[in-house]
Amino acid sequence: MKRLLIFLSLTLLSAPLFAQLTSLEQAERRFRFAEGSLGFDLQISPAAGRGAYLNSLGEATNFTFPTSVTPRFVITGLHFWRNVDMYINIPFFNILGGQVNEKLESMYSIGPETGIKFYPWKVKDNSIRPYAGISWNLMNYRQKVGDVQGQSILRSRAPLQFGLTYNKGDKLFELGGSYNYNNQLDYAISRTASVPVEFPQLAFHLSYRWVFDSSIKDAPEYANGIIKKQVQALRERNKLSDFSFSIGLSSAILSKNAYNAENYSFVDGLKLANSHFDIGVGYYHEKSDAHSNLAFRNMMYQTSSFEFEQAYNRLSLGLELYKFLFDYHGFVPFIGVVPSYERHTFTNTDAENIVYETKQNKWTGGLIFGWDIRQDERQWYILRTNLRYYPMRIQLEDSNYRFNQFEFNFIQFVYYPSRHKWIKKARQGKL
Numbered sequence: 001m002k003r004l005l006i007f008l009s010l011t012l013l014s015a016p017l018f019a020q021l022t023s024l025e026q027a028e029r030r031f032r033f034a035e036g037s038l039g040f041d042l043q044i045s046p047a048a049g050r051g052a053y054l055n056s057l058g059e060a061t062n063f064t065f066p067t068s069v070t071p072r073f074v075i076t077g078l079h080f081w082r083n084v085d086m087y088i089n090i091p092f093f094n095i096l097g098g099q100v101n102e103k104l105e106s107m108y109s110i111g112p113e114t115g116i117k118f119y120p121w122k123v124k125d126n127s128i129r130p131y132a133g134i135s136w137n138l139m140n141y142r143q144k145v146g147d148v149q150g151q152s153i154l155r156s157r158a159p160l161q162f163g164l165t166y167n168k169g170d171k172l173f174e175l176g177g178s179y180n181y182n183n184q185l186d187y188a189i190s191r192t193a194s195v196p197v198e199f200p201q202l203a204f205h206l207s208y209r210w211v212f213d214s215s216i217k218d219a220p221e222y223a224n225g226i227i228k229k230q231v232q233a234l235r236e237r238n239k240l241s242d243f244s245f246s247i248g249l250s251s252a253i254l255s256k257n258a259y260n261a262e263n264y265s266f267v268d269g270l271k272l273a274n275s276h277f278d279i280g281v282g283y284y285h286e287k288s289d290a291h292s293n294l295a296f297r298n299m300m301y302q303t304s305s306f307e308f309e310q311a312y313n314r315l316s317l318g319l320e321l322y323k324f325l326f327d328y329h330g331f332v333p334f335i336g337v338v339p340s341y342e343r344h345t346f347t348n349t350d351a352e353n354i355v356y357e358t359k360q361n362k363w364t365g366g367l368i369f370g371w372d373i374r375q376d377e378r379q380w381y382i383l384r385t386n387l388r389y390y391p392m393r394i395q396l397e398d399s400n401y402r403f404n405q406f407e408f409n410f411i412q413f414v415y416y417p418s419r420h421k422w423i424k425k426a427r428q429g430k431l
Contacts, residue, residue, distance in 0.1 A: 039209030048200035113137035133161040230426040239422040240286035248412030250278035255404040273299040366390035380420035
């Protein structure tokens with residue numbers, strides 16, 4: 001960790017040192033600040049922990065969580081010249097299933113995961129590099145006893161990460177593990193009874209990834225000033241400002257609220273929205289380096305326990321107004337506000353009968369922040385990260401409950417159609 005802190009400190013103070021590099025070396029250093037990688041891994045969680053269920057006599061019976069093997073899709077970004085890896089893991093399914101015995105089916109998953117790995121020594125070709133890090137995932141669990149679907153729970157966790165990465169050309173091979181230190185909770189085994197459970201603490205993975213960098217080919221033109229001249233010609237013609245169209249896969253987290261704890265203790269609180277599209281139409285103001293965007297999201301939360309189902313839908317149309325702050329080797333953060341008009345629908349269903357339903361339309365406001373990966377100013381598409389926070393309250397059964405929400409969209413594709421046309425002309429020398 002000490003080596004990592006020293007590295008980051010030197011990186012932030014390194015601008016004066018760039019004068020000692022050739023222009024091409026400076027350009028390559030900028031363009032290699034971030035590289036992408038795609039691949040798959042196989043996560044193995046050995047049999048461990050302790051759960052419980054009600055047997056035919058109505059008695060609590062303990063069991064050990066069975067081994068699980070889950071393939072996952074992996075998207076990562078190597079940053080700070082391969083000293084930091086930011087990643088997203090998307091699981092498919094446990095190929096071993098979750099049958100504990102003829103009566104009990106146990107469905108445990110670490111869930112989607114995003115995190116950061118720190119390499120004391122940067123990832124280098126033909127070398128093995130150790131890493132340590134931390135992640136955030138949404139562990140989910142439910143169990144089924146006979147035909148009775150039990151409590152479905154979702155918990156936010158931050159396990160520690162460790163492992164080794166081997167780099168061979170444009171391939172990365174990894175052997176790693178995670179340690180979940182926060183593995184205990186109370187789990188409802190009926191509408192009136194709950195028991196303490198301990199989930200497996202250790203999981204391991206083997207991964208294969210392909211590294212790519214689509215921008216490095218432009219480094220020579222950046223170094224010899226060609227890109228700068230083309231950008232200046234476009235700026236003089238006011239062709240860098242443009243309408244934008246964006247799309248990305250997103251999700252949202254609902255902060256802890258007291259509604260279920262006060263009214264339905266055997267039902268887990270709503271926490272994670274289903275994956276949904278984050279769609280936007282906006283306009284980029286090049287002179288002020290700011291963006292306005294009309295964003296549409298349809299977020300659906302669901303939970304169920306013992307024939308009781310709960311659904312909450314938030315339909316949001318927000319006007320995002322944000323300003324880009326600075327450009328650090330192509331990493332360009334922004335911050336702004338999001339006034340929005342929303343429709344909230346909340347429904348409780350018990351044994352297939354609707355016992356409560358409300359629909360509310362309201363104006364609300366939130367904050368937006370995030371960053372672009374912008375290697376140069378001659379780009380007609382951007383990979384953007386959007387993070388939003390909305391402090392909210394909703395009226396449910398004559399009480400006012402807090403429903404603060406945090407939205408995260410780590411990769412959104414933003415397209416500028418007019419810029420695309422004019423940048424193409426500039427590269428062809430047709431301005």
